Amino acid sequence: MGFKVAARTILELGAELISTDAIALYELIKNSYDAGSKRATLDIHTVLKFSELRNFRQRLAAAQRLVQDEGADEDELVDKLRAQLVDRMDPTAAQAALDAFQAALAEVDDLDELGEAVETQFEALNYIDVIDTGEGMSLRDLREIFLTVGTTSRLHDTGGRHFVGGKGIGRLSAMRLGDRLRVETARESDSVWNLLTIDWRNFTHESADTLDTIDVAPRRGPPKEQVDAHGTTIRVQALKADWDFERVKRLADRYFDRLFDPFSGRSRYPLVIRVNGAKVPVPTFDRDVLEEAQASVSIRYIVSPEPQLTLDINYITRGRPKVEVWSRDDILGITAHEDVSVAALESLGPFRADFHWFNRQRLKAIEGYGDREKVKDTVNNWANGLLMYRDGFRVNPYGNPDDDWLGLDAKALGSGGYKVNRKQIIGAVYISAEDNPALIDQTNREGLRANEEKSLLVLLLRKAITENFKTFLNDVEKELRKSTRIDATETAAYLDQISKRVARSLKTLHSLVPRENEEEVEFLEETFDELQGRLADAKASIANAEKDQRDLVDLAGVGLQVEIVAHELGRVTRRTLDLIKTLQGVDLPPRAQSTFGSIESQMLVIRKRLDVLDPLGPSSRNAKAKTDLKELVEQVFDAHVDQFGRYGIGHELRVYPRSTRSFTKRVVRGMIVQVLENLIDNAVFWLRQRSRADPDFEPRIEIEIDVDDDEIRVTDNGPGIPVDRREEIFKPFVSFKPPGEGKGLGLFISREIARRHSSDLYLQEGADTTGRLHTFVLDMAGS
Structure with missing residues (x-):
């Protein structure tokens, strides 16, 4: 006997594993790309919000209690609830849908019928269509591939295409969006559309059924109107959230704008979103904002002929570039105490990362783009650390506002100045399915699976950004401060010399100037005496400043000595313990x-x-x-x-x-x-x-x-x-x-x-x- 799989396991792999609606939709969009479609379309239809449906259910239950317990007029309550529903319908919905909903409401005679009609119409008229014109699926594909959870069909495809899916469970994310699924698909060679319908409510936690007892079977549908038509439409019904225009617009602004690589400058995978026929714009990232970056960084990791990382830094506003190359031995040193084997240095595979660093206090308006506030808003929106893209498609949740996956903020908060934190960085790390096969998504699509290769990726990026890049910025700033520092002692000595020359010149003037012009000379002497007094005050201030500076230097020296002592205590302690070990258990x-x-x-x-x-x-x-x-x-x-x-x-x-x-x-x-x-x-x-x-x-x-x-x-x-x-x-x-x-x-x-x-x-x-x-x-x- 083998394993028996409970039907409720499907819920664990779909509705309860996928954490957000945006990720669920993203999985369906990736399926469109993997099917070879030139674009994906989200066609959303909504007549009544899900939140309004839930409110109606409460009002309906209250009305039924009034009829049963207090003998209230049921007809009056039906009319009242019906009127409330009509008022709350989405006015942007298609007129045919609004008419169908109202017609169904008009036919009911009691509260029970009203409840059934509203539920039926909500499921029928509110839906999300994910449409692609890809290769489509045959009846056999539906039966043997689509209905095979965890299929490896994409992994064994020999067409040379880079698939962004591959686990064979992305389709289950649809159950997070709604309780019913309808798939209409066909290959170009098919004469009819192939259909599959699933009611996810059959896979409940309360059910003791096993998967093999629930009949889910594809069937032949209507003939194709165009004989060469192909592609797939996945319709999700019995929706579990609001999908009105405002909410979809928020999702587009916060998630869909970065589903595809926005920084490369190449055309992203086309995504069309419509709500009740109205197109929802998906914002694009304007690369003009990068002109305001103070520094740019390029990181390249290769594995052949041997592992090597190149860190190319350009401190743009200071005109200072730097290139660092980390050899395999350098990387071995970095990973000495980590759970990373030498083999992982190669199995990680090549990757690259590019980002721009912003000092937000120095942001300015950009001609042709917007004023300083617009530039600042854009930086605030996009600066959340490094995003991650695999073959142009985003790997969630890296780069989300609440995801500090490289520990940049933790490192910045633990050091002085809060320099080099996530809110200063816009950029991404790029991997691919072909070059980085060990960097695999977790089943819930919440980041990469924990393994040696992921640990190495994080370790290298964290060191490059929080240590080497940050140190270079600090070194350049320190060097520039040193080169522009005025030597106060030399300045005071120079002014002393000038003062003596001026005094001698005034004496000479006394002997040369006629009596009638002596007042002018006396005015010069008085002015000079005043300047000398101010010079004396300045010299006293310089002396105090130098003393304060020496005190600060001494304090800084104490801080460095503390670091030195800590370093030596650690080293000496380790060495002493090693020496003591050599004496244990022996004469x-x-x-x-x-x-x-x-x-x-x-x-x-x-x-x-x-x-x-x-x-x-x-x-x-x-x-x-x-x-x-x-x-x-x-x-x-x-x-x-x-x-x-x-x-x-x-x-x-x-x-x-x-x-x-x-x-x-x-x-x-x-x-x-x-x-x-x-x-x-x-x-x-x-x-x-x-x-x-x-x-x-x-x-x-x-x-x-x-x-x-x-x-x-x-x-x-x-x-x-x-x-x-x-x-x-x-x-x-x-x-x-x-x-x-x-x-x-x-x-x-x-x-x-x-x-x-x-x-x-x-x-x-x-x-x-x-x-x-x-x-x-x-x-x-x-x-």
């Missing part, structure tokens, strides 16, 4: 002394970094002392040997010249340990990511101590650093690691430590064949 190994020495150095780092926050802390705690760097590097290296073995990382420590016994420098011991730990931790992280992608990869790390050149070099054969990113990686908060692996402060801190020792940290010249650098150099020549 102390020979290198135990070295391990404990490294642990002690790590704890000192925590204390020293915390001391930075204490203005009363004695600076002597960070005093430099003679330290044998050879011994220190060996100690740190030995502490990582177990870790290297655990991850299969080949390792080697070399000293030049080989006869070197010591390499002594005046340094803060704990800080140098901090630099070495950061470099090794980074190398191990990226070696592990490359190992994820390539099982045959043999990871390796090498440390060289070059006493003659005063250098410590750390080299690994991981993905390396692109040459064009060699300086960027030393900036604070720049990272391709996932959250939990740091905030992009490690290399920034390490370089600052090197410079505190009058030394430097940099990437060594000599890129590999892919244009990447693999060796960090800690140059200790200045220590």
